[in-house]
Amino acid sequence: MPTINVKKVDIERLVNMPLEDEFIESKFPMMGVEVEEIFEEDGEKIIQFSINPNRPDYLSVEGLARGFRGFIGIETGLKKYDxxxxxxxxxxxxxxxxxxxxxxxxxxxxxxxxxxxxxxxxxxxxxxxxxxxxxxxxxxxxxxxxxxxxxxxxxxxxxxxxxxxxxxxxxxxxxxxxxxxxxxxxxxxxxxxxxxxxxxxxxxxxxxxxxxxxxxxxxxxxxxxxxxxxxxxxxxxxxxxxxxxxxxxxxxxxxxxxxxxxxxxxxxxxxxPNLKEDVIITTPDYINRVLGTNLTPGAIINYLRRCRLDAQFVDNKLKVIIPPYRVDVFGEIDIAEEVAIGYGYDKFFGEYPSIATIGELDKLEKKCDFIREIMIGFGFYEVINLMLSNDEILFKKMRIEDDNYIEVLKPASIEHRIVRKSLLPLLMETLRINKHKELPHKLFEIGDCVVIDESMETKSRVVKKIGGVILDSETNFNEIKSYVEGLLRELKIEYELENYDHPSFIKGRCAKILRDGKIIGYFGEIHPEVIVNFELEHPVVGFELEIE
Incomplete structure (x- = not known):
């Protein structure tokens, strides 16, 4: 999510009141804005906010202050601009x-x-x-x-x-x-x-x-x-x-x-500019059904006003008026979300479902937990990356030419628009981000990858994989081979190894893992060009293996 740095003195003068750090850290998250950190720079206190991409009106200190004034009750309702x-x-x-x-x-x-x-x-x-x-x-x-x-x-x-x-x-x-x-x-x-x-x-x-x-x-x-x-x-x-x-x-x-x-x-x-407000029609019954509340029309209108919207209750319907700077409100469900924010997320409590069953972990998840224990025993640290990335990381830096992938139609950002097919590229990116840490780096991830499969109803198939990398001055093919064979042995998987020509690995130092004649994974020494692309300065070895 995008972040913005705001000088505390500036947001205080826009809100028109002094703000304690504890007050900021407790109230802003309740209106859907995370406070990442509060720090000092050049003698001034800076607040770093994390903004949801669906609220671009919060990407400025002015927009944040306008929303905050409504949320804490200083100035509620629709803001009119001449x-x-x-x-x-x-x-x-x-x-x-x-x-x-x-x-x-x-x-x-x-x-x-x-x-x-x-x-x-x-x-x-x-x-x-x-x-x-x-x-x-x-x-x-x-x-x-x-x-x-x-x-x-x-x-x-x-x-x-x-x-x-x-x-x-x-x-x-x-x-x-x-x-x-x-x-x-x-x-x-x-x-x-x-x-x-x-x-x-x-x-x-x-x-x-x-x-x-x-x-x-x-x-x-x-x-x-x-x-x-x-x-x-x-x-x-x-x-x-x-x-x-x-x-x-x-x-x-x-x-x-x-x-x-x-x-x-x-x-x-x-x-x-065209600052005409939009209008969405809903009902108190719909709002209460979605939120599990029993709010009166007057209370709903009050909570909407706290979110800088406005509403009128006529003929048992709510006519909700949306300000011209909002791009995230399209239908009734969005109005329900605004009411929930105004009402207060801290007032909602979970309830146990009244069903006569006891849940348990899926067999595949149990297998993943077992693999985690093995990898941690090998001295690896687990990381969790997003499934979305971009072609620069997934393909170009890995020396892979591939146009057979799934792309998000309307991504939140250009950095997160392609669904990953492999775990290794993002593990390499994690190594890059943490390259200043002390060596060796031994990381693994268990996660979903998505590949195109025309035989499926969705034209795609989710594959659970494990990937691992080692960054060290003396790591080599034999080290990653020992870890992979140790993992396969613990999983009781019968396998064969053959040479594998993969563009991300050094030729002659990569092997594919076969089970019943089918490739289920590969491992080896990462190609020097890939290492340079990710701004790393030491040898890297890695592996990837299908779990299912």
């Missing part, structure tokens, strides 16, 4: 690569170091959580007083225009930015067919080249008082919601006022 007309226009000229754009102004904002840091952090976190690392959404935040509207959003060729990109002191063409600039190299793959989206003002000054880089001309600093915000992308809904999250967050700052921008394309005009 949008004043600015008469600023933005003309769109047939942009095909990133066709959607929305804009807004924030006027009168006082930007100190806290606010500037919050703006930058919110922009980057939204790029990651909603924008899928800028693929779907890219955000530009500019000093409005340094440019002259109206604005123009169009595509240019790679050498058609020059401007100074952010944090640079020389002009570059769009093509040069992709070749030389750090952001251009990183995000250049999002530009296609030599078509470069550009946002200009009426005098030809470049504000931004989305989704790559803003211009140095409109760089925001503590002297800035008026902001122009542009959000571009390939998903209209996300573009509009991202803009709503940003402007409503900044409007929480003192003196900041939201002003509209008129986007004009093909003689069609749209006024942004």
């Amino acid at each position: 949008v004043e007309c600015s008469n600023v226009k933005l003309f769109v000229d047939n942009v095909t690569t990133r066709p959607y754009i929305a804009g807004a102004l924030i006027k009168g904002i006082i930007i100190d170091d806290y606010v500037l840091e919050s703006i930058i952090n919110l922009q980057e976190k939204l790029h990651w959580v909603l924008g899928r690392d800028r693929k779907k959404v890219a955000i530009g935040i500019h000093d409005f007083d340094k440019v002259k509207p109206p604005f123009y959003y169009k595509e240019v060729k790679g050498d058609e225009i020059k401007f100074v990109p952010l944090n640079c002191d020389e002009e570059m063409t769009p093509k040069e930015i992709l070749e030389k600039h750090e952001k251009g190299i990183k995000y250049g793959h999002l530009i296609k067919d030599d078509k470069f989206p550009i946002i200009l003002d009426s005098e030809g000054n470049v504000l931004s080249m989305p989704p790559i880089i803003n211009g140095e001309l409109t760089k925001v600093n503590t002297e800035t008082r008026n902001l122009f915000i542009d959000v571009t992308g390939i998903d209209k809904y996300l573009v509009e919601k991202t803009l709503n999250i940003i402007v409503t967050a900044l409007a929480e700052r003192k003196y900041a006022k939201i002003h509209s921008v008129e986007v004009i394309e093909n003689n069609n005009s749209t006024i942004y």
